[in-house]
Amino acid sequence: MNEQALVQIKNLSKTIGSKKIIKNLNLDLYKGQITGFLGPNGAGKTTTIRMMVGLMKPTEGDVLIDGQSVKHHFEESIEKVGVIVENPEMYKYMSGYKNLLHFSRMHKGISKKRINEVIEQVGMQNRINEKVGSYSLGMRQRLGLAQALLHKPKFLILDEPTNGLDPAGIWEFRLYLQKIARENGVAVFVSSHLLSEIELLCDRIAIIQNGELIDIKNVKELQQSRFYLKAEPLAQTEEILAGIGFPVSRHDGGLLVETEPEHIPGAIKILVNAEVSIFAIQPFQATLEDQFLELTGGGEIAQAHTK
Amino acid sequence: MLKLIQNEWMKLWSRKSSWIMIILLAVILFSSSAITKWVDNSMNTANTETWQQLEAAEMANNLILLENNSLGDVRREYLEGEVAIAEHRLENDVAPFDSNSMQQSVIDSHALMSLVTLFTVIVAGGIVAAEFSQGTIKMLLTRPVKRWKILSSKFITTMLYALLLAVVLFIVTAVAGLIFYGVSDGTYLVWNGSEVVEGSFWLEGLRLAALSFVNVLMISTFAFMLGTAFRSSSLAIGLSIFLLFTGVQAVFLLANYEIVKYYLFTHTDLTQYYTGFMLVDDITMTLSVIVLFVYFVIFMAISYVTFGKRDVTA
Numbered sequence: 001m002n003e004q005a006l007v008q009i010k011n012l013s014k015t016i017g018s019k020k021i022i023k024n025l026n027l028d029l030y031k032g033q034i035t036g037f038l039g040p041n042g043a044g045k046t047t048t049i050r051m052m053v054g055l056m057k058p059t060e061g062d063v064l065i066d067g068q069s070v071k072h073h074f075e076e077s078i079e080k081v082g083v084i085v086e087n088p089e090m091y092k093y094m095s096g097y098k099n100l101l102h103f104s105r106m107h108k109g110i111s112k113k114r115i116n117e118v119i120e121q122v123g124m125q126n127r128i129n130e131k132v133g134s135y136s137l138g139m140r141q142r143l144g145l146a147q148a149l150l151h152k153p154k155f156l157i158l159d160e161p162t163n164g165l166d167p168a169g170i171w172e173f174r175l176y177l178q179k180i181a182r183e184n185g186v187a188v189f190v191s192s193h194l195l196s197e198i199e200l201l202c203d204r205i206a207i208i209q210n211g212e213l214i215d216i217k218n219v220k221e222l223q224q225s226r227f228y229l230k231a232e233p234l235a236q237t238e239e240i241l242a243g244i245g246f247p248v249s250r251h252d253g254g255l256l257v258e259t260e261p262e263h264i265p266g267a268i269k270i271l272v273n274a275e276v277s278i279f280a281i282q283p284f285q286a287t288l289e290d291q292f293l294e295l296t297g298g299g300e301i302a303q304a305h306t307k
Numbered sequence: 308m309l310k311l312i313q314n315e316w317m318k319l320w321s322r323k324s325s326w327i328m329i330i331l332l333a334v335i336l337f338s339s340s341a342i343t344k345w346v347d348n349s350m351n352t353a354n355t356e357t358w359q360q361l362e363a364a365e366m367a368n369n370l371i372l373l374e375n376n377s378l379g380d381v382r383r384e385y386l387e388g389e390v391a392i393a394e395h396r397l398e399n400d401v402a403p404f405d406s407n408s409m410q411q412s413v414i415d416s417h418a419l420m421s422l423v424t425l426f427t428v429i430v431a432g433g434i435v436a437a438e439f440s441q442g443t444i445k446m447l448l449t450r451p452v453k454r455w456k457i458l459s460s461k462f463i464t465t466m467l468y469a470l471l472l473a474v475v476l477f478i479v480t481a482v483a484g485l486i487f488y489g490v491s492d493g494t495y496l497v498w499n500g501s502e503v504v505e506g507s508f509w510l511e512g513l514r515l516a517a518l519s520f521v522n523v524l525m526i527s528t529f530a531f532m533l534g535t536a537f538r539s540s541s542l543a544i545g546l547s548i549f550l551l552f553t554g555v556q557a558v559f560l561l562a563n564y565e566i567v568k569y570y571l572f573t574h575t576d577l578t579q580y581y582t583g584f585m586l587v588d589d590i591t592m593t594l595s596v597i598v599l600f601v602y603f604v605i606f607m608a609i610s611y612v613t614f615g616k617r618d619v620t621a
Contacts, residue, residue, distance in 0.1 A: 050619065050620070053449045055445055055449065055619040055620075056618040056619065056620070057616075057618060074451070074453060075452065075453060076451070078451045079451040081449070083445075083446075085449065087442070089441055089442030089445070089446060090446070091321070091441070091443060092441070093321050093322055093323075094318065094321045098317065098321065102314050102317065103450065105310040106311070106314070106447075106451070106452050107450065107451060108451075
């Protein structure tokens, strides 16, 4: 993908008091791609997102959205962004419709027709005229999504979006996000602590810890094919496999072989010919959770900073 | 900007308290007229003096006051005018309005402007602070609208609400006066500096109300600033109402010091230049306007700077 990034986070830093909460963060986000933002509590996810949408001012660095700086051209850059920061707090004393009307007036050229269209998209037609105070958390999430989509943003930022949705809601939500990413080329940035959710939703995952970006991975890469092999004698097996060009590593009293399934029968034949006793061979799937814990050092919570 | 004000206006009227305050204002004004009427009826025997006797007594009193050489210019001019009007009334047999009449109620309507201040302060202190306490501030500030525009729309909406309350005050006072007291015979006279001429009581009432509105403006701007800077509506409302009632008292404490001339509450009541109740003798309208303007600019500057720079973590 040699495409120009839609969103560029450049050398973003935030110091509060004497503590550097975000340390020189660099990250590019692309059209049509859903990027997950993972990190233990207190790693700086929310602070980063707040700086991206102009709620907090970066101490250093900047965020460019479609080439426009959030710092210097706030209106032009934010126009292209739809935001849900944590729980979408709405005006509880007004109806859902009035809330949407309220936010639509803050953008240019949103018609009543567009408001109704969005209401239908998030499936809120039946209760849109009731006061938000009477909504369940799930319904507020839907309304939150509706307000973020009103102005057809090119870039959607979601902080813990599935919080409070029921399983069917989460499923629908996931399909919907993937659809607007694919079909409308929207870049999506989702922070969540629900690892399994991120795994299903995202194309790419950025991992942050203690204010530093420690890894960016494509989900496909994470789901690469690996096999777990238990055989005797182990050292000899490892030597043979490495000798014929398989990437091998030790794992849990056996070996992990990185390869595509079609190479497995051939490998077994070679091992049998070398008189290795094979006890088990099975596909190995490390969950994102395992990898996340591995990367963040057991998921220990970063020193909490004062919010 | 118009759309932003429309938004704030919609939010304002979606809350019950905004309606309650307007209704409460009307109810208080009506019942105070009714109570005055009732009190007067039950002791109407006491009031047997004619208007001529009252005018003459007041004129004599004013003449005694005028003999005092240390009188400030504004106060002296006012008293001379009053004496001239009283002389004119007695000579030409022109009666003033009855003290309980629709016309006198209109002229005095500004006296209850502090109720408008009280209710406006509640809106002014909460209009920004509530966005923070409800958490809606983050939805509001992640829109393609600069922060100063949002703050301006909130300030303008507060002032529109105050204006509406002031209009309600004026109209309800007139209507209640008409219902409870009726129209009195009499003529409104003014001293224009060289002679006594007839004036309009409507215009006089409006002028005094407009001057009192400056007080509403100043105190609610103060509450607006506190609500914006501290994000706490209770602090903003409490402190502003406290100052509304005690601020003027401090003028008397400070009266012997030069600083009293630059103290906000020495100047907030601009009607003092027309009703003769000067708080401090040697101040002028020009000085008052300048001092009020400087305070206003400071209050606004603090509001805009804190709102514009704040990191939103709510």
